[in-house]
Amino acid sequence: MGSNLFDLTGRIALVTGSSRGIGKELAAGLADAGATIVLHGRNAATLAATAAEFAQRFGQERIYSYAFDVTDAQAVAGGIAAIEAEVGPIRILVNNAGIQHRVPLLELDVADWQRVLDTNLTSAFLVGREAARGMLARGEGKIINICSVQTDLARPTIAAYTAAKGGLRNLTRAMTAEWAGAGLQVNGIAPGYIHTEMTQNLVDDEKFNSWILGRTPAGRWGTVADLAGPAVWLASDGSDYVNGQTIFIDGGMTVVV
């Protein structure tokens, strides 16, 4: 145990999709708290650039990076096995990789539906399952699944995403049902509208932007930095009796109508 409840020194944290956006900031937050970071993404060049930036910021010896497709069961099993053999036991897993696809339901292709489900939901099952094998054997581990306000609330044109993120909350509960007794804590973080590359088009859309500002009690978009504190908490000893919860970090959006 670290010198304080939120100290992650010496703990290995894998954050999927951390070459950019929310995952990158979550990884930086965990690194700030002392963790050894395994960065992950699909694009080797983006990943290498982020790894170089992190090595400079946090020290080369605490930064690793691995690229594999989180929707490919074999690639996931190989990736997790390689990390555990080469870096060490994964103590913290953040299932962050995700994609969006906007189209009305009647125009939604099965292939796109499947791709969104695979990337946002099946990936958490695949990576979670492989990481949990070691965590269960060691009797400790933290898994954080990145959900969304769409875990709870629907909007037109994002049906597959909404279904996937709703499913992710129940997967969080299912993992808790099976793994909490062995010392794992599995929880979800549900960010509200966060300004990233994924949402830049929405920020640029004047009508949507003013809807967000009016609909959010805090009166602003979230920033990636807003998510780091809750992630550190859920990755640390400070949350050892928090099991199966999904914490909404949304400026109050989901508690008002």
Ligand SMILES: NC(=O)c1ccc[n+]([C@@H]2O[C@H](COP(=O)([O-])OP(=O)(O)OC[C@H]3O[C@@H](n4cnc5c(N)ncnc54)[C@H](O)[C@@H]3O)[C@@H](O)[C@H]2O)c1
């Ligand atoms: N931006 C927001 O406002 C917002 C709000 C709520 C939830 N989220 C969730 O946060 C997470 C990150 O979103 P973001 O805005 O940073 O997106 P982003 O597009 O900037 O980053 C997504 C990351 O996932 C990776 N990824 C995607 N598909 C992958 C695959 N098949 N295999 C491996 N890696 C893959 C990408 O390489 C990238 O690093 C997602 O799960 C998203 O649904 C975002």
